[in-house]
Amino acid sequence: MKRLLIAAGGGGDPITASLVHTALHGPDAPALVLTYAWERLVVDPVPGPRRVTDFTGTVRVGPELALVTPTTAPIAPAGSLLPRLSGELGPQLGLLDPYDGVAGLARQIAAAARWCGTDRIELVDVGGDIVARGDEPTLRSPLGDALAVAACAATGIPTTVYVAGPGLDNEVPLPDLLPRLGAPAFALDAGRTRRVSGIFDWHPSEAGALLVAAARGIRGVCGTRDAPRPVLLDESARNVHRLSLRQVLALSPLARRLAGCTGLDEAEAVSRAVCGFSEIERERRRAAHAPTPSAPRTPRDAHAVLARYTAWERAMLDDGLAYVTTRRIVEDLALTAAEAHALLATLRATEQARRVPPLWRLATEPARAA
Template sequence: MTTNPRALLVGSGGSGDVVSAVALARSHGYRAPVFAVPLWERAIFDPRPGPRGSADVDHLEWTPGGARIVSSTRLPGGWSPLPELVRRTGIDLYLLDVTTGVRGLAKQLRAIAHHERADHLELVDAGGDIVARGDEPGLVSPALDAMLLAATAACGIRGTVTVVGAGLDGELTPHEFAESGAALKWRAGKPISGSVAADVYRQLAWFPSEASLLMLLAAQGVSGTVDITRGREPVVLEVGAARPVSMDVSAVARFNCLADAVRNTTDFATVDRILRDLGCVSEYGLEKDKLRRRPEVPQKRPWEGHSLTDLLDDIHPRADHVGVRRIYRKLALTSRREHQVLMSWLASRHAGCFVNPMLPLNALANNELRIGL
């Protein structure tokens, strides 16, 4: 396509994967890489259920390749960390509109690649749930990965799937992940160096992404076990989590039955219906139910009259850290403002030991929760 090729790195599961993609691009030494990502923020940041399309976003920069997210881009009624990420890193970041279904996504990827003269597409997933078969009981966020996997396989551009921070999203068990690796015959790459990870972490430590930030900490030599989801095994931080593994996108698309199931879709509602019919968790449905159950009259909040230690009495016994998302879910926080207050409180009350996105459990002893929410 071009005598001066560039890589197009796509965050497969949403905003957080872009953090890992930035670290991966710097580690590989890619020349002027281009990035693309779908937009579906957690309900605490964007109360409207489901993914957002380009018509839902203000101040995009339109190019022949599509819509780019810039520092002035805004999400009406919600908040996305992506414009601030662009401001701090200076990357070229395109918005992928998943409301158009897999067929629309494939067209968008082709347009971006043509306009940016990219001859290789790297689908980046922090955590590794993209290499699931699709029937694993712990799989809770399959929609975006399945759509991007199917679209990448169909767009006609040479592509790979790269997983970093294997297991750090807590969705696949180590055994399930190992089974996928054996079936897909993936190739282990050079670990993301501590210096690259430290540089990216300095820029993006504020970013609300557990799997990507945990990977950056692991690359810097931080170790431990982190309880990120109630009732599941803690995820393990160790240096191996910073080693990317790659495989051909077509092989992964054949392995992941969900990608095949949604490959002919032209809208997101159909994707959601197909995945529900296959027995998958509907993230969209969960968000709608949560919004419907939210009381109109303010209720007594969980933190009132309790210590943080009391509230986190169900932490896994083998964990030595607790994830921030685990904390804010336990506190039933509902807004970005409350999240910001919590982060400020953790940083001030536990200065020297709180490292986003986790807090060591030994820091919780006898601490009263006084965060002024």
């Protein structure tokens, strides 16, 4: 028997699902994590989630279930980090294709349960937007989570929902979120994060990185790239809350309204009615207005990049930040891959121990190039 987990929102949720699985069942328990290939424009320039047909090299283990392996590859122009992630995580990864709506997802989940030989589902979300009402002004990406909730309900298979790192996705304000979640079921600790220790060197999930940082005892205010405000890492940030599927359905109008939905276009229309927006439409607009790729610029030398970083670091400290994510550094400074590699190597070598995996500590003394 394999445990069956569902990464509710795609992106970094498979990493969180793996952490929760390890905490619940141990690192060696066989498991399958179903996840969307919905990795946002920072990874995939094509708006919306990908279908199974957008990949080569998936492993079909049934008409409704395709596995992602390290030899799987997205078909250009699509992009995906799932193949690489499949080689780093303990559980196997399976693709969720939402284009046939809740009905299609329910068939895929039921097929996965049969393949795993299990009669239970564990649905995992990092941050807590899975219990969003839909009217939160900072809500950005509720649709994938709500589709997963509605699909699990449609299967009739008993489902437990786990919300890890409340508020770390910066979508539902923490004072509103915590009463919906109730008391934590358990807390993640550093020992549960060893397997994913190197993933955030290349994976852009900021909520996942913050969860791992909190589990490792990092405390303070952290600046992220994909959030409207800084995140406070305190003791509660490593907590995992357990809810029944019934509780989550009662909290999520979007999930309830999606029941019976037979297509992704229909799901978008429901999201507009409940939340006032479709996140896929937002992605389409962002992709349409993305700057045209320009000719490669001349790389900046290491001293110029470091000087730029030092000025930026001072501004971040003035804003009250103590830590930042790798993504925040790379995107704020518009670094090429080579520039980022050189800068981060310099920061790792500083005496002030700026690297506190998976985050970076802002320091009052400027770093110096080797």
